[in-house]
Structure formats: C-alpha cells, structure tokens
Amino acid sequence: MSPSLRPSGVLVPLVTPFDERGAVDVDALRALADGALDAGAAGIVALATTGEPTSLGDAERAAVVAACAEACAGRDAVLVVGAGTNDTRTTISRHEALADVPAVTASLAVVPYYVRPSEAAVVSHFQAVAERSPVPLIVYNIPYRTGRGLGASALIELAATPNVAGVKQAVGCIDADTLRVLAEAGDRFAVLGGDDAFLLPLVLMGAAGAIAASANLCTGQFCDMIARGLRSDLAGARPIAEALLPLVGALFAEPSPAVIKAGLHALGRIPTADVRMPLSPASTAAAARAVELLRHLES
Secondary structure (H helix, E strand, C coil): CCCCCCCCEEEEECCCCECCCCCECHHHHHHHHHHHHHCCCCEEEECCHHHCHHHCCHHHHHHHHHHHHHHHCCCCCEEEEECCCCCHHHHHHHHHHHHHCCCCCEEEEECCCCCCCCHHHHHHHHHHHHHHCCCCEEEEECHHHHCCCCCHHHHHHHHCCCCEEEEEECCCCCCHHHHHHHHHCCCCCEEEECCHHHHHHHHHCCCCEEECHHHHCCHHHHHHHHHHHHCCCHHHHHHHHHHHHHHHHHHCCCCCCHHHHHHHHHCCCCCCCCCCCCCCCCCHHHHHHHHHHHHHHHC
16 A cells, blocks of 8 residues: 555544344445445544454454455545554554455554553554554554553654554544644644544644544534535534534443444444443433434434
C-alpha cells in the first residue's frame, strides 16, 4: 500500500453481530459494512474495540476481516484492520498476515496495554511494527483503556516514521498535546478523532476525520457533519453536531458496544443485541433511551 496514505472522512468501526446461537453473523456484518459505505463512510474498521476482537477466535477474526474486505472490494473505500496487541512479536505477526488481505488499506494498532511500557518504548514498538508491516499503521492512542498515553512529542516522532499514517486520538478531551500534534505533525500525518463527542471541533482545528463508533448508527449524519467540518462550514455542521450529541452520550452510557448493538437490533439491522462476556448486554433503560433518540433523529 502507498506510504502516502492519509485517511480522511468518517471510518466506521463496525460491531460484530452475533446470531441467536452466539455465532458471528457474517451476512449481517457484510450488510452493516455495505450500509455504512452506502451512507457516505470513507471506509470501515474491522476488529476495532467496537467489534469485540478480544472475544473472537482466530477463525472468527478471519471471517470478520474477509466480510469487511468483500464489502470494500471494488469501491473507493478504506479498509482498516485492528492488528495491535500488548506484545510486539504478536503485533508484528498480525500485521504481516495482512499481506494476505487484498483489500486492506491500513492497520489500527493500539498502544500496548496493561504492561505500561515507557513512552519511549511505545514509540520503539510502533517503529518496529511499521518496519515490518505491509500496510501503513494508524496508531490508536486511548490511555483510559491502555494505562499508557502518548504525548505530543512521541506522536510527532511517530509522524516522521515511515509507514505510520496517522493516529486515532481518544484522550477524553481536546488537550494541548492534541493541538500541538495538529500544528506540528505535518500534513502527511492524519489525526482522526476517536472521542465521538469532540469530533467536529477536532476537525475544525485540523483533524482529517474520525473513527467513530457512534457512526454505526446515523452514519449519514456523522458523515455530513464531518464533511461540512472539513469544508469549514461551521454554520452547517454545528446543528448536526448538537443533534447527535445526546445520542453519543446515550451510546456510551454503558460499556461499548452494548448500547450500540441494542440500537442496531431495535432497527432490525442485526439479529441480536448480544455481546460476549465479560461484557454484559445494555440495560433496558439505556437501550430505551438510545432507541428513543434514534427514532427522533431518523424521523
């Protein structure tokens, strides 16, 4: 793949639907991918956190990637595959395996979690992976999940690293480090919003787009908002952001992707709202609130 890749627009990290027997429903997944792309998404992310990859077996992971690759094939669509873990050797192995996925455009590689390496060690980890990967990396910076975040200096160093295309920035706010990266990392490096409540202001400050879990629902509205933001059309984008904000809050009221799946199931787009343990299904109240907001947004 081209080392000049700069992903932009909305990339949808798809949920993994399960059928009534608890198996991955590949047909439903393919329909979700087609629907997201038809609604204007620039691409999709397979095996992102929203897709519950840590609860999938190897064969299931392969089936998810194959279904998403089939949806992207023949379209001008970006396919990103989650391929990071907290072990460098395994992360390199998963990246090397992407050479056998013809439609893949990039990987999403999370900061190594739980073991809490130093920031310098995390940079070295990504540089080692990037050197061996057949596709560009999008670094996933989400310290509240991993226990280790990357500051501006580390991200700017990675921005200068060959085969690193960007970062999914999910630090819980728009902070000074994020603004510094937007100002100093250069146009080749794509900053993609990962906190759904802050997507529009981040784009207005120079981000290239978003990897937005909430965009599993109301995909067209998220795409419209980001497209307007990229054109600096604040007057057009702001009402959309304000309308979507309550939904974003509702979808993350309980651990993701439980409420997102409840909304998709209520709309008839996936066969069950099931998540795999250790996650638990959305509560009745959380699901009802999300569905109420969805009905209003889609009316």
